[in-house]
Amino acid sequence: MRLREWLSAAAVVWACTQTQASQDLQDREMALAAQLRCVVCQNQTVAESRAPMAQDMRREIRTQLEQGHSNAEVIAFFEQRYGAFVRYNPPWKPSTWLLWCGPFFAALGGFWLLRRTLRRGRPENVPLTQAQRQRARQWLDEEMPDEGKKEEQA
Structure with a gap:
């Protein structure tokens, strides 16, 4: 047993x-x-x-x-x-450096391009000439009466 x-x-x-x-x-x-x-x-x-x-x-x-x-x-x-x-996570070696670093370089390049574009897109504060001011006043004067008439009709 x-x-x-x-x-x-x-x-x-x-x-x-x-x-x-x-x-x-x-x-x-x-x-x-x-x-x-x-x-x-x-x-x-x-x-x-x-x-x-x-x-x-x-x-x-x-x-x-x-x-x-x-x-x-x-x-x-x-x-x-x-x-x-x-491999789901490729190893760090010379042939995969672009895989690992590429997204960071792309993001840095994008930020650099955005900054450059925004700086160039800013209008400079140049004063208007007398002729430009007069033309702007004419446009405003022409538009104002029409708007005033519309408000009176309503």
């Missing part, structure tokens, strides 16, 4: 370790899937996407993890197959 109890306990321990190992493997799979971009959707991670290609990629991640590959090896595999674009 002692042997039977011992075997039962061993079976329970084995089942628990298998469940824990399976859960660890699944956690690693989901962490890696969150780091890779779906090559079909391109705006979702492999973990978020429901596209058939994303399902295939998740299966491939699982297979490689079961074979004992490290996280870096799995990412390198997908990067070799699909290019650096497959």
